[in-house]
Amino acid sequence: MLTLTYDVGNIWLDALLGVLAIVGLMTVGTLALIWLERKVSARIQMRLGPMHVGPYGLLQTLADAVKLIGKEDIRPRNADRWIFELAPFAVFVPVFVALVALPFTRDWAVSFLDLGVFFVVAVTGLSFVGFLMAGWASDNKYALLGGLRAAAQLISYEVPLVLSLIAVSMIVGSLSLSEIVIYQGRVPLFVWQPLAFFIFFVAALAELERQPFDIPTAESEVVGGPFIEYSGIRWSMFFLASYTGLIVYSMLGALVFLGGWDWPLGRELGLWWQLVLIVAKTGFLILLFMWIRFAMPRLRIDQLMSYCWKVLIPLAFLQIFLNGLVLVYDWPDIMLLITSGAGLLLAGYVIDRAVRVEPRTLRLVPAGRRAKPAPAGAESGGT
Amino acid sequence: MVQEQQIDTVDINVNMGPQHPSTHGVFRMVLTIDGERVIDVEPHIGYMHRGAEKLSETMDYRAAIGYQDRTDYLTQFMNEQAYCMAVEKLLELEVPERAEYIRVILCELNRISSHFMFLGAFGIDLGHFGTSFTYGFREREHIQDIFEETTGERMMYGYFRPGGLVWDVPDNFVQRVREVLPKSLQGLRDIDMLMTENEIVAARSRGIGIMSAEDAINWGLSGPMLRAAGVPWDLRKDKPYSIYDRFEYDVPVGRHGDVFDRYLVRIEEVRQSIRIVEQALDQLPDGPIMPEKMPRRLRGPEGEVYAAVEGARGEYGIYLVSKGGDKPYRLKMRSPSFCNLSALREMTVGNYVADAVAILGSIDIVLCCVDR
Numbered sequence: 001m002l003t004l005t006y007d008v009g010n011i012w013l014d015a016l017l018g019v020l021a022i023v024g025l026m027t028v029g030t031l032a033l034i035w036l037e038r039k040v041s042a043r044i045q046m047r048l049g050p051m052h053v054g055p056y057g058l059l060q061t062l063a064d065a066v067k068l069i070g071k072e073d074i075r076p077r078n079a080d081r082w083i084f085e086l087a088p089f090a091v092f093v094p095v096f097v098a099l100v101a102l103p104f105t106r107d108w109a110v111s112f113l114d115l116g117v118f119f120v121v122a123v124t125g126l127s128f129v130g131f132l133m134a135g136w137a138s139d140n141k142y143a144l145l146g147g148l149r150a151a152a153q154l155i156s157y158e159v160p161l162v163l164s165l166i167a168v169s170m171i172v173g174s175l176s177l178s179e180i181v182i183y184q185g186r187v188p189l190f191v192w193q194p195l196a197f198f199i200f201f202v203a204a205l206a207e208l209e210r211q212p213f214d215i216p217t218a219e220s221e222v223v224g225g226p227f228i229e230y231s232g233i234r235w236s237m238f239f240l241a242s243y244t245g246l247i248v249y250s251m252l253g254a255l256v257f258l259g260g261w262d263w264p265l266g267r268e269l270g271l272w273w274q275l276v277l278i279v280a281k282t283g284f285l286i287l288l289f290m291w292i293r294f295a296m297p298r299l300r301i302d303q304l305m306s307y308c309w310k311v312l313i314p315l316a317f318l319q320i321f322l323n324g325l326v327l328v329y330d331w332p333d334i335m336l337l338i339t340s341g342a343g344l345l346l347a348g349y350v351i352d353r354a355v356r357v358e359p360r361t362l363r364l365v366p367a368g369r370r371a372k373p374a375p376a377g378a379e380s381g382g383t
Numbered sequence: 384m385v386q387e388q389q390i391d392t393v394d395i396n397v398n399m400g401p402q403h404p405s406t407h408g409v410f411r412m413v414l415t416i417d418g419e420r421v422i423d424v425e426p427h428i429g430y431m432h433r434g435a436e437k438l439s440e441t442m443d444y445r446a447a448i449g450y451q452d453r454t455d456y457l458t459q460f461m462n463e464q465a466y467c468m469a470v471e472k473l474l475e476l477e478v479p480e481r482a483e484y485i486r487v488i489l490c491e492l493n494r495i496s497s498h499f500m501f502l503g504a505f506g507i508d509l510g511h512f513g514t515s516f517t518y519g520f521r522e523r524e525h526i527q528d529i530f531e532e533t534t535g536e537r538m539m540y541g542y543f544r545p546g547g548l549v550w551d552v553p554d555n556f557v558q559r560v561r562e563v564l565p566k567s568l569q570g571l572r573d574i575d576m577l578m579t580e581n582e583i584v585a586a587r588s589r590g591i592g593i594m595s596a597e598d599a600i601n602w603g604l605s606g607p608m609l610r611a612a613g614v615p616w617d618l619r620k621d622k623p624y625s626i627y628d629r630f631e632y633d634v635p636v637g638r639h640g641d642v643f644d645r646y647l648v649r650i651e652e653v654r655q656s657i658r659i660v661e662q663a664l665d666q667l668p669d670g671p672i673m674p675e676k677m678p679r680r681l682r683g684p685e686g687e688v689y690a691a692v693e694g695a696r697g698e699y700g701i702y703l704v705s706k707g708g709d710k711p712y713r714l715k716m717r718s719p720s721f722c723n724l725s726a727l728r729e730m731t732v733g734n735y736v737a738d739a740v741a742i743l744g745s746i747d748i749v750l751c752c753v754d755r
Contacts, residue, residue: 219510297510297511302735355585362638367617367627
């Protein structure tokens with residue numbers, strides 16, 4: 001069977017082959033995702049999207065990638081040279097490293113780690129350093145503003161993300177991604193833990209810096225934020241990191257909450273069915289991320305922060321506390337669903353109360369022909 | 384002993400524009416920010432100055448119409464209307480009924496298309512990744528098609544003349560406009576669902592950039608900015624010009640004077656404009672579109688006139704001084720964008736950087752009109 005864990009004897013050669021496989025896979029995946037995002041956005045916005053390069057514009061991203069590689073690599077004169085040039089790598093490497101621990105199927109992974117969840121979260125959490133480096137080194141105020149926003153946002157949303165994953169691993173009793181998947185053989189965890197899934201999804205949206213949380217790169221405010229001074233291949237590395245991050249978080253969500261390659265077909269099925277399952281589940285989450293991106297405007301930085309610290313983190317602690325209760329008193333599994341579902345309803349209620357606003361009405365002052373007979377100052381209410 | 388260290392912090396000057404995606408043209412604001420808070424704003428204008436007023440003095444009354452299209456390039460018909468009204472007042476020309484009706488229809492359609500442009504651009508300012516923009520532009524395009532069929536141009540129409548119109552509208556004009564109006568209403572409903580009912584839009588635009596009614600009057604604001612502040616002032620209603628007293632419509636007035644109210648006022652104005660167009664289409668008479676006896680060369684008497692219309696952004700006025708002859712001695716355009724923009728600092732200071740963008744967007748400036 002074709003596996004990603006080659007066993008040629010030499011561990012260095014094994015590692016090299018694994019990394020090459022990951023990089024190749026993700027580069028192709030990124031090219032496909034950029035095409036998909038352009039097509040999805042086009043459908044939402046009543047456009048066609050790329051149509052001319054290749055059938056349905058499939059080769060458009062390839063052409064763009066070639067163009068970007070051929071572009072001049074510009075560095076501002078006052079930029080801090082080394083930090084400026086290393087920043088794209090600092091964003092790009094952690095996201096790629098995270099892929100090492102993700103089990104694509106039961107047998108396909110570069111490395112099966114017992115601390116898989118911990119590893120993925122710890123490694124992806126590093127990428128904010130790259131944003132900060134890029135923002136600081138570019139010698140540009142927009143970049144600085146964007147870099148600081150990125151640091152604040154990524155660190156803040158790391159907390160609910162981790163807490164939601166902790167809630168899950170409490171139930172499974174393991175931090176290994178494979179074991180979490182196998183635990184979900186009958187019922188996937190998003191059924192037992194809807195609240196944790198919700199928190200994970202929102203936090204992942206923020207970690208990926210997608211609308212409504214694209215504050216660090218806000219096009220209409222800081223014009224791309226940390227990326228503003230980058231061009232050519234370095235800029236495309238940020239892009240590559242962003243889309244690989246999309247794959248990483250979607251696949252993490254698919255593995256941890258949607259049952260990965262196991263549910264509902266069972267792990268005894270062949271490799272290809274497992275691949276179909278994981279791709280379908282990852283693709284579902286990716287499409288959800290894209291859909292939200294093109295339907296939502298952007299939050300403001302203070303709203304973003306208060307949403308994280310006042311809503312998501314308390315809810316995540318609530319989820320952990322509820323799971324703890326269930327586990328300590330050895331309640332049946334259904335209590336997980338009941339407590340977490342109740343928590344989700346509470347979350348919905350709290351958020352709804354917080355964001356609900358009175359519908360505004362305007363005064364409609366009659367004018368024109370009708371206004372003449374009416375006494376002066378007469379007003380009528382309206383919508 | 385613990386020694387307290389005093390850290391000196393410096394406010395940052397951020398130069399937003401002239402090349403920035405959300406300054407709606409070549410506008411530059413120098414923001415002084417303390418973290419994310421704006422503590423000072425200094426607008427810089429003049430990048431688009433072409434001397435349209437001075438240029439208008441060098442050409443005769445008909446030729447200067449072209450410059451009206453080029454000031455506020457989103458409400459060309461209203462600018463032409465204001466200019467033609469000024470010249471007609473000076474020369475005492477009588478505009479035929481049919482021409483008046485067609486002018487009103489085109490002006491109100493122009494208001495609709497301009498407001499759709501605003502709705503699209505405002506969504507981008509709030510962070511929509513182009514979705515609101517395409518929705519706004521779809522509706523705008525339907526109306527743009529009518530303008531193209533009528534005038535032969537998509538942007539610089541030059542369709543109104545002192546005394547009437549260049550030529551009559553095409554035969555299927557009424558039918559085409561009737562086809563488009565329901566589409567505009569539907570597009571408005573789409574934008575309602577996309578933006579008005581969106582909690583994030585509400586959270587981003589409510590309670591920022593507040594202008595009280597008194598301040599709004601003192602700053603000389605007009606149009607939707609003034610009405611959102613709660614002042615029911617509309618030139619069509621309060622100083623009726625053309626034939627606006629023959630139609631039934633309402634003037635929407637806001638209660639809070641913030642960004643969201645300005646947005647709502649514009650949405651409601653589109654609905655009211657649709658009402659006006661429908662009535663005007665019903666009443667559209669037959670007849671000539673120019674007075675019987677038009678002089679070949681327009682020569683004005685000495686004197687000065689002021690004519691103003693309620694443009695999509697506010698009061699667009701033309702002050703015209705004539706010393707006889709076929710050219711104006713002095714032509715002054717009262718641009719609503721310029722007057723509304725003057726209140727930018729008042730509204731922005733104290734808000735976040737992201738709000739500055741939303742507030743600037745809510746003014747709905749056209750830089751060509753600001754600089755003229």
